[in-house]
Amino acid sequence: MNKNDTALLSILVQDGRASFADIARQLNISRAHARARVKALVDDGVIEKFTAVINPEKLGKVISTFIDLKVVPQHIESVAEELAAKQEVVSLYIMTDLRSLHIHTLTDNYEAFDQFAKNYLFGREEIISVECGSLLKRVKHRRGGARL
Template sequence: MNRLDTEIIGLLIKDGRLAYAEIARQLGVTRAHVRDRVQALLDGGSIEQFTAVIDPEKLGKSVSAFLDIKASPNAIEEVAQALADQPEVISLYIMSDMKSLHVHTLTDSSDSLLDFASRQIYGRAGIVSVECQTLLKRIKNRVGGPRL
C-alpha cells in the first residue's frame, strides 16, 4: 500500500459515499486512477466493505454492554461461534490469553440484556466466568462506529 492508497482510505473512512471524482479532485489524480486503486484495495482485502455508521439509540438499542467471558480453552471456539451467531452480539474477539472473549452487545433494555444472558451465557458448557459492564456515555467511537 502506498501513500495514495492511504490517503484514499483516509477520505473513505471519513465519508464512504465520496464520489471517485471528488476523491480524485482532492488528491490531484484522475477519477479512473482512484477507481482502479479502490478496486485494488477491495480485491486485496484492505477495504473489507463500505458501511453506514448508525446511532444505536436512534434504532432503539439503548443498552450497550461489554462482557468479558472466561471459557475453558478447549471450548473457546465453540462458545465464541455460538455467541457470535446471536443478533445481540455486534462484536466478539478471542483475546491473547486464549481463554477470554471480549463481547459487545446492543439490546433495547436491561431486561433484554438479562434475557440474552439467561439464554446464551448462564449454564452454557465451557463458560467459566463472566464480567459485564454497561456503557454510561459514548465519547468516541472506533472508526466505522458500532455495527449492528
C-alpha cells in the same frame, strides 16, 4: 500502499459513498486513477467492504454492554461461534490467552440484556466466569475502520 492510498482510505472511512470524482479532487489525481486505486485496494483485500454505519440508539438499542467471559479453552471456538450468531452480539473477539472472549452487545433495555445473559451465559459448565459493564458515555470511538 503509498501516501495517496492512505489518504484515499481516510476519505473512504469518513464517507464510504465518496465518488471517484470527489476522491480525485481531494487527492489531486485523475478520476480514472482514483477508480483504479480503489479497485486495487478492494482486489488486494485492503478494503473488505463498503457499509453503512448505523446509530443503534435511533433503532432503540440503548443499552451497550461489554462482556468478558472466561471459557474452558477446549470450548472457546464453539462458544464464540454460538454467541456471535446471536442478534444482540455486535462484536466478539477471542483474546490472546485463548480462554477469554470480549463481547459487545446492544439491547433495547436492561431486561432484554438480562434475558440474553440468562439464556446464553449463565449456568453453562464451559463458561468459567462472566464480567460485564454497560456503557455510561462514549468519549472516543471508531467509525468505519482503523484510522491511518
